[in-house]
Amino acid sequence: MTMLKIEGLHASVAGNEILKGVDLTVNAGEIHAIMGPNGSGKSTLAHVLCGRDGYEVTQGSVTYLDEDILEMSPEDRACRGIFLGFQYPVEIPGVSNTYFLKAALNALRTYRGEEELDAVDFLGLVKAKAKLLQLDNDLLSRGVNVGFSGGEKKRNEIFQMAVLEPRLAVLDETDSGLDIDALKVVANGVNKLRAPDRSTIIVTHYQRLLDYIVPDFVHVLQDGRIVKSGDKNLAHELEAKGYSWVATAGNS
Amino acid sequence: MNRSATNGSAVAALDRFADVVNSLGEARWTLPAREAARDHVMNKGLPTPRDEAWRFANIRSLDPNAFTTPTAVQLDRGRVDELAPRELHAHQLVFVDGRFQPELSASAAVLAPAIVGSLRQAWQDHRELVEPYFDRILNYHDNAYAALNTSLVEDGLFVYVPRGVVLDRPLHAMFIGGASGETMSLPRILVVMEESSQATLLEDYVGWGEHRYFTNAVTEVQLRANANLRHVRWSHESEGAFHLGSLACRQDRDSHYAAHSFAVRGGLTRNDAVAELAGTGAECQLSGLVVAGENQLVDNHTEIRHLVSHTNSQQHYRYILDGRARGVFAGMVHVAPDAQKIDAQQNNENLLLSDGATMNTIPQLEIYADDVKCSHGATLGQLDSAQLFYMRSRGIDEKTARNLLTYAFASEIMEAVPVLAARAAIASMVFDQLPLDALETDLVREGVGHA
Known part of the structure; x- marks a missing residue:
């Protein structure tokens, strides 16, 4: 089953074309890694998939579970099962992590025609998932990401993903800046969610994460296009030879 | 065109001065203070938008002569209780158009040795406790409305907490306005906290009907050494009502004052708060939240006076403005010569939800010492994208x-x-x-x- 199909996608930010014809097909159950140098358009692709304002799609199409999603609001995409793990998670003082997550989960459940979870069931779910991500219970009652360390913020992203159980997760540099222990925790969280009916796109700058989350496909994004695709071995090759090697080698 | 009261002779309310004085009885010792205040109003007139301190408050819409004197009305106890917050478990004190209502209030006997009740009663029974403070804390020089209150006030709340006494239950003073029509009421509060005493005061202004009435309130607070007062003040007046609140607090050494003010309803609301840190170790926290929409105007003026070394203050005010609402925050921090080791922070953050809303923020620092830490900041914006x-x-x-x-x-x-x-x-x-x-x-x- 095709989860996501991106065809000839062009997108601009403030009049500058960043994506210049991206093609990518992600089937259910697959993990795809998108690698590339800084400024190649990795984060833009992640944001376009999730519908952030300010990213203008000028050409091409994005189909998710046979639906064109480009005209959908971010919340509609989220309700259909798309999740974005942020490179820079936002702090929201005054809204507790728990309240935020409950509002989000119940929005998704309402969309799917399910009953909202009551406080007891919700708390049970949250505690189990927090344990998986080794998140301190104190952090749950604090404002969203307020006073969290960099590593805690990233773990909180994966924690939210674990609670919301998306069909398609797009993780935007979730590994950047993590120490090896935090990286293992994050990878474990992603691996736990691996299932035949779910897919993950991991946007990353570093090959290291892929030692812990083994991707089915690795793509190199450069200057707004996918210039090379391969299996997990491509990541090792990139690590050894650098991105400039791809440019000279071409898409063979 | 309406005649506006730009000079004292036009303040019709002062016509009552003789009647008020004649009814004073044993409280006649307050007469000199009243006369001085009356003279101030007569000479200075009431504020107009031409006065710097009232520049942004659209005081033009407030014509003091449009209001009558409240008359005594009997309010239904059930409805009064409905106006009070649920499960407050506080000591309830009810005032209707500024007058204390013993039959709607809890008995103060349980609070002994603290004295809590009618200010009018206290003028008569506790002159020795009232006289050193009444009209001695608030300076009405730039605020003739406060002077108007002093000259004509007939009743109010008196709180006296003796040395070392801790009042566990909060005091809930509910000031019901507009009960007898389009009136001007003059609520007055005097709080005297002796050394190492502690109390919580909830000052609650609420409208009875939908009249366009005018609440002109004055609160004076004296904190002796090491005293601690937590003060919450909220105004939830009727739509279109006018609310002026003038607060002054004088603090001796090591005293702690935390005041939280909330303006959520009413036509024009103007609150002045002055805290005087007169003893080392004194600390003052002022915070406020304004929620205004439509054509509401809310104006907060604060002034913190650090008179001696080692005094701290924090101010944190937030405004949420919608519709064509207008907000004003003017915060002054004054550090006296040689008042060193001061820590003073001031923050004003504003959220504008509509294009028609306006905010004026005026932070001011006046520092005459060199070893101080003073900061102020103001932000203005929409929700974060x-x-x-x-x-x-x-x-x-x-x-x-x-x-x-x-x-x-x-x-x-x-x-x-x-x-x-x-x-x-x-x-x-x-x-x-x-x-x-x-x-x-x-x-x-x-x-x-x-x-």
Whole structure:
């Protein structure tokens, strides 16, 4: 089953074309890694998939579970099962992590025609998932990401993903800046969610994460296009030879 | 064109001066203070927009001569109780148009040795406790409305907490306005806290009907050494009502004063707060939340006077303005010559929800010492687009996300309110005032910050 199909996608930010014809097909159950140098358009692709304002799609199409999603609001995409793990998670003082997550989960459940979870069931779910991500219970009652360390913020992203159980997760540099222990925790969280009916796109700058989350496909994004695709071995090759090697080698 | 009261002779309310004086009885010793205040009003006139301190308050719409003197009315106890916050478990004191209502209030006997009750009674029975403070703390030089209160005030609240006494239950002073028509009421509060005493005062202004009345209140607070007062003040006046509140607090060494003010309803609201830190180790925290929409105007003027070394102050005011509302914050921090080792912070953050809303913020520092830490900051803006996208990317619809962020902005100020039931009552008033219809009702019960 095709989860996501991106065809000839062009997108601009403030009049500058960043994506210049991206093609990518992600089937259910697959993990795809998108690698590339800084400024190649990795984060833009992640944001376009999730519908952030300010990213203008000028050409091409994005189909998710046979639906064109480009005209959908971010919340509609989220309700259909798309999740974005942020490179820079936002702090929201005054809204507790728990309240935020409950509002989000119940929005998704309402969309799917399910009953909202009551406080007891919700708390049970949250505690189990927090344990998986080794998140301190104190952090749950604090404002969203307020006073969290960099590593805690990233773990909180994966924690939210674990609670919301998306069909398609797009993780935007979730590994950047993590120490090896935090990286293992994050990878474990992603691996736990691996299932035949779910897919993950991991946007990353570093090959290291892929030692812990083994991707089915690795793509190199450069200057707004996918210039090379391969299996997990491509990541090792990139690590050894650098991105400039791809440019000279071409898409063979 | 309406005649506006730009000079004293035009202040019709002063016509009552002789009647008020004649009714003083044993409280006649207050006469010199009243005469001086009357003369001040006559000479200076009431403020107009030409006065710097009243520049942004659209005082033109307030014609003091449009209001009559309140007449005594009997209010239904059940309805009065309904106006009070649920499960407050406080000592209730009810005032109708400024007059103390013993039959609607709890008996003060249980609070002995503290004295809590009618100011009129205290003028007569406790002159030795009242005279050193009444009209001695608040300076009405730039505020002729406060002088008008002093000259004509007939009753109010007197709180005296003796040395070392701790009042466990909060005092809830409920000032009901507009009970007898379009009147001007003159609530007056005097709080005297002796050394190492402690109390919590909830000052609650609420409208009875939908009259366009005028509340002109004055609060004076004296904190002796090491005394601690937590003071929550909220105004939930009727639509179109005028509310002027003038507060002055004088603090001796090591005393602690925390005042949280909430303006959530009313036509024109103007609050002046002055804290004088007169003893080392004294600390003062002022915070405030304004929620205004339509054509409301809310103006907060604060002034913190650091008179001696080692005194601290924090101010944190937030405004949420919608419709064509207008907000004013003018905050002055004054550090006297050679008052060293001062830590003074001032913050004013404002959220504008509509194009028609206006905010004027005027932070001012006057520092005459060199070893001090003073900061002030003001921000003005709309909801944060990154926060909005973050919430929406999790499935929360845009409207709910906006509401949550708006409420969260308000809730940080409300979290400082020390009495939970009062916090819940204020939260519910704020909730009613914000355009939050898409929000779940458990938001208020649980608080966004405490799910």
